[in-house]
Amino acid sequence: MTTAPPEPAAPVAEETGVAAAAVEELAVEELAAPVEPQVEVYGIRHHGPGSARSLLAALEAFRPDVVLIEGPADADPLLHFAAAAGTVPPVALLAYAADDPAVSAFWPFAVFSPEWQALRWALAADVEVGMCDLPAAQVLAPPKPDLFDTADEDEPDGGRVDEGAGPGAADEPEPAEGVVAAEPVDPDAPLDPRRWARVDPLRALAEAAGYDDPERWWDDVVESRLDGSSPFPLLTEAMAELRRDPGRPAGRDALREERREAHMRQTIRAAVKRGRRRVAVVCGAWHAPALTWPLPPAVADTRVLRGAPKRKVTLTWVPWTHGHLASTSGYGAGIASPGWYEHLWTAPDAPVVRWLTKVARTLRAHDLVVSSAHVIEAVRLAETLAALRLRPLAGLAEVQEATRAVLCDGDDRAARMVTADLVVGEALGAVDPSVPMVPLEADLVATCRRLRVRREPKARVLDLDLRRRIDQERSQLFHRLRLLGIDWVTPAESGVQSQGTFRETWSATWRPALAVALVRAAVWGTTVESAATARVQDRLAGGSLVELTRTVEHCLLAGLPDALQRLLEVLADRAALDADVVHLMEALPPLARAQRYGDVRGTDTRALRQVAEVLVLRICAGLPQAVGGLDDDSAATLRGLVDQVGSAVGLLAEATEPAEDAPVPAGSGLRERWFAALAAVVDRRDVHGLLVGRTVRLLVDADRIDDAPARVERALSHGVDAAAKAAWVEGFFSDGALLLLHDTQLRDLLDGWVTTLDEREFTDLLPLVRRTFGTFTPAERRALAGRLAARGGEPAAVEPVDLDDELARAALGTVDLILGGSR
Structure with a gap:
């Protein structure tokens, strides 16, 4: 059987090749075309x-x-x-x-x-x-x-x-x-x-x-x-x-x-x-x-x-x-509740339950009683409020209302405490040590790590015992930072009663803006010590005598011996050229304090004492000329300086004067020079009564005069202006409650003067007299009122009057407050 030959395949192959080439060309074109981003x-x-x-x-x-x-x-x-x-x-x-x-x-x-x-x-x-x-x-x-012509x-x-x-x-x-x-x-x-x-x-x-x-x-x-x-x-x-x-x-x-x-x-x-x-x-x-x-x-x-x-x-x-x-x-993109927002981020599951649990923990930390039942009821209230307001989730407003009503029993103070601790919070972040920073900040971080001082956003009180080596180094660090203008740590009041010089109390609060202060201070050096030393040396050129003496105090406390030596040299030259007694009196107290603190730190302060002694001698020589013809404000200023100089002389004398049994030439000690200068002031008529009263009081306290009652009686006698009497009383009796408590004659003289004032004088002088007695503690005022009430003898020729107790009650209450609650 003869099979017909197949049809030629060439055209099919040709067609397939053309199609493949077309597809390939199209793919290349698509790849070459820009892709829309x-x-x-x-x-x-x-x-x-x-x-x-x-x-x-x-x-x-x-x-x-x-x-x-x-x-x-x-x-x-x-x-x-x-x-x-x-x-x-x-x-x-x-x-x-x-x-x-x-x-x-x-x-x-x-x-x-x-x-x-x-x-x-x-x-x-x-x-x-x-x-x-x-x-x-x-x-x-x-x-x-x-660019713009605007007013601002x-x-x-x-x-x-x-x-x-x-x-x-x-x-x-x-x-x-x-x-x-x-x-x-x-x-x-x-x-x-x-x-x-x-x-x-x-x-x-x-x-x-x-x-x-x-x-x-x-x-x-x-x-x-x-x-x-x-x-x-x-x-x-x-x-x-x-x-x-x-x-x-x-x-x-x-x-x-x-x-x-x-x-x-x-x-x-x-x-x-x-x-x-x-x-x-x-x-x-x-x-x-x-x-x-x-x-x-x-x-x-x-x-x-x-x-x-x-x-x-x-x-x-x-x-x-x-x-x-x-x-x-003041942050422009600030939010009302950073702590709440952080909670929403870190606790997305059951945020309301977790938040109110944190609130209960905070209140318990402040010794407030909060039970689990309180938390459950607060959660129900917050969720109910959110449902009534058609909100998808209870927000800050709902949880705050539930906190105030259930957990705080309506106490706004407790609610504000929750807001400060949790709603805002004071979380402080941290940066990795590998982050580039200025060398000064790197040295501060390393020093704080070595001394175990933490940077915290909440105020923390640090009580230092300067007898401990680590606390001495902490104190030096804090004083160096103050010299550099970095107020991370500031002096604070201690809750511990102590008269020793070995204790310091500081309050530390870290703020982000201090990072800028560190950068600004970095121009002075790469370490805190070198920067503080350079900062002190920079002050030598333009600082006044008072500023230099204050810097001496800070420099000694900061442990900067090289800067201190140069500073004392400049200070001695500046003190020799300054003839203003007021400047000298302002400059002396910091030096005396520095010497006192130098002792507890084991610092050699002999050069500092020499400068201080020169200042005392010059103050004593110039004081009689400086106190004459002063007005009320100038007299008040000088009176405060006299007190400060007296305290400073006492501190210096403890370290410079010989023992009591050692033979000392008359008038050779610092105390003798100071009291001699005061004695030259007390009998002058051109000196303000406030200063005269104060110098008499200082001499009485030092057992340098024994006719205090006669001087008080003369100062309060007829013929002396009432305002001058009040100034004299303020100078003499300020901080002098013990004198009035134990000296009957002085107490009677003062009481007699007050009772002889007429209505106009009493009204004018009452603020001055109250300012004097305001320096007494409440216990001293109560004791003094008791002495006056228990004074023997009847008042002279007082006619009996009928008093309306109801009308007098308000006045008697005021008198009771003035006398310190003795009634």
Whole structure:
């Protein structure tokens, strides 16, 4: 059987080859065609746990190639430190001008800040991450004076949070000086929300939703969301509507906002140009519509950014606190409840139950009785209030009301305590040791670690026993910091009663702004000791005599022997040239105290005592000429200096005068010289009564005169002006309750003088006399009133009168208070 030959296959093969070539060519063309980038903009509110939770879910779903975060663009080299083991939020990026560290700005982050969570997500996922806002070099640059002719010129921010850069008030623009609105805006007026959206966009959206509280609206819509669903598209749409404001602002702040958004858009374009096709942008919700893809042509943004002033700056990470995230601290993007927001972030399951349990624990720590039944009832009340108010979850308002009503039994003081401890809180963050810092701060951190001194945001009282070596070194550190102007640790009152010189009490409270103070002090040296020494030497040129003596005291307590030696040389020369007795009297007490504290520290103070003795001799020689013809204010000032010099002479004499049984030439001791100078004043008629009374009293206390009753009687005799008598009494009897208690003659003289005053004189002199007796303790006043009441003898010729006890009760109560409650 013959089979017909098959049809030729060549045309089929040809056709198949052509089709394959066409498919291949089409694939090459598709690969060569540019792929449209996907840019997702997430408009968040800074420091919001709901925003952070929704943002993480959105990033996981989008899986971007690069994450751009609102923050200073020149901080990119520092971002990897956010993943370091020792970095614990709250922390902040600190930028300061290299030529003037006081010009600085902070960009703070909490653990619940969306920017922080986006940064940590990108670092953990090994995704490119960077900041997209204006560089700190432009934020801290001084503005050009010829840009705007306005009455109020903006100055660079110094030592405070920059409210418009990084995590600041970007999503909630605040009115600022230099911004001129198209029409006056009244936030309380029921106007079109777009007219005042730039002042408070959240309030505009809240009122549109029927809320009277923007914080409550935001909490319901965003922060209380526990499902992680994305609110960002709707927020961007709402902000786009609000930005359609017919009145555009003008001025320097408006230009800065334009530059910020222009720089963000340029950063997005740069990422796309580098080949990134999935770009995630995390910014304040207000800026989101301006960054949505596709972007407008870059020509306008280039023109806005051209010519922007710049400044050389340094950036680093520093610890931050919850207290400085709070709006009450003055932070522009502050929140009312950092502690509550952290709780929402760290305890998403059963947040109300866990929160009220923490409240109960806090109240118990303050010795308030709170049971488990209280907590259960408070949880029920908070959830019931939320249901009645149609809220998805009990918020801060509900838990605070439940806390006050159930756990605090309506006590507002206990509720305020909860607010301070929990709602705001004082958590202090930490930065990893590998973070670059100035050498001075590195030395301080190492020294604090060695001396076991912790930096804490809450005030902590430190009682030091200078007989212990470690406490001596702590004291020296604290005094060195005070010389540098770093007031982290300040002197405080001790609750322990002690007269010894071996005890010091300090109060330590760490604040983030101290990081700037450390940077400013770093110009003096690389260690705390070298910087304090250089700071003392710098004061030698322009310091007055009083300032130098006070510096001597601080220098001795700070343990700076090299600086002290040079300081004493300059002080001796300055004291020899200063002829003002008042200056000499002001300069002596710090030297005496320094010598006293030098003894307990084992410091050689012989050179210091020599300067002090010279000052005493010059004061004694010039005092008689300095006390004549003074008015009331000058006499009061000199009276205080006389007391201080007397105490200082006593301290110096204890160390300089020989033993009592040693032969001493008459008048050779410091005490003798001082009392001789006082004795030359007491009988002069041109000296103010306040000073005469005081010098008589000092000589009586020192057993240098024995005619005190006669002098008191002469000072209170007829013919002396009543005001002069009162001044004399104030000088003599201030702090002199023991004299009146144990010297009957003096007490009778004073009582007789008071009873002889007529109504006008008594009214005029009562404030002066009360000021005198106000220096007595309540116990001394009670004892004195008892002596007067128990005085023997009947009053002379007092006619009996009928008293109305009801009318006299108020007057008698006042007298009882004056006399210290003796009745």
